[in-house]
Amino acid sequence: MFLECFPPLEPRWRPVAESRLRADLCNDRIVLRGKVDLTVGRADGLRAGKVLLDLKTGGFATSHRDDLRFYALIETLRIGVPPRLLASYYLDGGRLQDETVSVAVLQTALERVVQGAEAIVSLRHEGRPPVLKPGAACRWCPIHDECDVGRQWLADRADEDGW
Numbered sequence: 001m002f003l004e005c006f007p008p009l010e011p012r013w014r015p016v017a018e019s020r021l022r023a024d025l026c027n028d029r030i031v032l033r034g035k036v037d038l039t040v041g042r043a044d045g046l047r048a049g050k051v052l053l054d055l056k057t058g059g060f061a062t063s064h065r066d067d068l069r070f071y072a073l074i075e076t077l078r079i080g081v082p083p084r085l086l087a088s089y090y091l092d093g094g095r096l097q098d099e100t101v102s103v104a105v106l107q108t109a110l111e112r113v114v115q116g117a118e119a120i121v122s123l124r125h126e127g128r129p130p131v132l133k134p135g136a137a138c139r140w141c142p143i144h145d146e147c148d149v150g151r152q153w154l155a156d157r158a159d160e161d162g163w
C-alpha cells in the first residue's frame with residue numbers, strides 16, 4: 001500500500017525508516033523513547049526541516065496525533081531543533097493528516113508527558129487506585145476478554161457504529 005501511495009523515496013530526501021528516538025532526562029532516571037515509521041529531511045542548523053511520518057491502518061484516532069507530538073518533543077530534546085511537520089498516513093484510505101510543529105504543539109506534548117509521569121508516580125508510590133478507562137485501544141488490549149468494562153464499551157460502540 002505504501003508503494004502504491006507514495007512516490008519513490010529519493011536519497012536526497014534523507015529518508016530513514018523506523019527511526020528510533022530517545023531522550024534521557026533527570027540524570028537518566030526518566031527515559032522518553034519512541035520509533036517513527038519514516039522520517040524525511042533533516043534540520044539545517046537551527047532551522048527545522050525534518051518530517052515525521054507514521055503509517056496507519058484503520059481510521060483516525062487522537063492517540064496517533066499524540067504519538068507524533070511526543071516524538072516531536074523527543075526529537076527537540078535530542079538535537080535541540082524540532083521537526084517541522086508531523087503526519088499520519090492512513091493507508092486504507094490513502095489519506096494524509098498533517099500538523100505543523102509549533103511551540104503550542106510541543107507544549108501540549110510536554111504537558112501530556114508530565115501528566116503521564118505524575119500518574120505513574122501516584123499509582124505506584126502514592127496508593128492511587130487504578131481506574132479502567134475504556135477507549136479505542138480496547139480493541140487491541142491483550143486482556144480485553146477478561147475486562148468487563150472494555151467489553152461493554154466495545155459492545156456499545158458496535159451497537160452505535162455497526163462495527
Ligand code: SF4
Pocket residue numbers: 132133134135137138141142143144147149150151
Ligand atoms: S479492555 Fe479493559 S484493561 Fe484493556 S484497555 Fe480496555 S478498559 Fe483498559
